[in-house]
Amino acid sequence: MDPELVRHVATSTGLSGPVAARVVADVVAYFSETTEEYVRRRHRELQARERRNAEIWTVIASELAARPVRCGEVSERQLRRIVYG
Template sequence: MPDEELVRRVAETTGLSPAEAARVVEDVIAWHGETVEEYVRRRHAHHQTYGRRNEETFALIARELKRRPFAAPELTTRQLRRIVYG
């Protein structure tokens, strides 16, 4: 279940039912939950389907990556400590 406060906010601001809002939130979270590698492979396959050449495809993907948030990698406790304490 996604964050209840977020679901409530989406439902209130859109007129969706709580169940519909939850599905929307889950879908958006899943969409942005892709890793960089998954995104690049998916977009490359998409562009190949439409006959784009790799040179053009990679340039497009590089531009897209600059605007897209990605799921954070899993970090160990040690890595988290290093972020905080250096």
């Protein structure tokens, strides 16, 4: 973990060093998911909310485009292949 980032988070938020380190670790873990893992997880979550695939692909594509580390544009076909093989 980058100590400078932890220091920045602690300073900018008023959190203690250990709490800031946990926040940074949580964020890093969240964004360490591969694109494939993210797509599969979100597909399961959205299906559990009874969303239809046509809507799911649009939601996932827009979420991927907004992530800080972008994977590039992903088509609906590519998303289906990630989920269904």
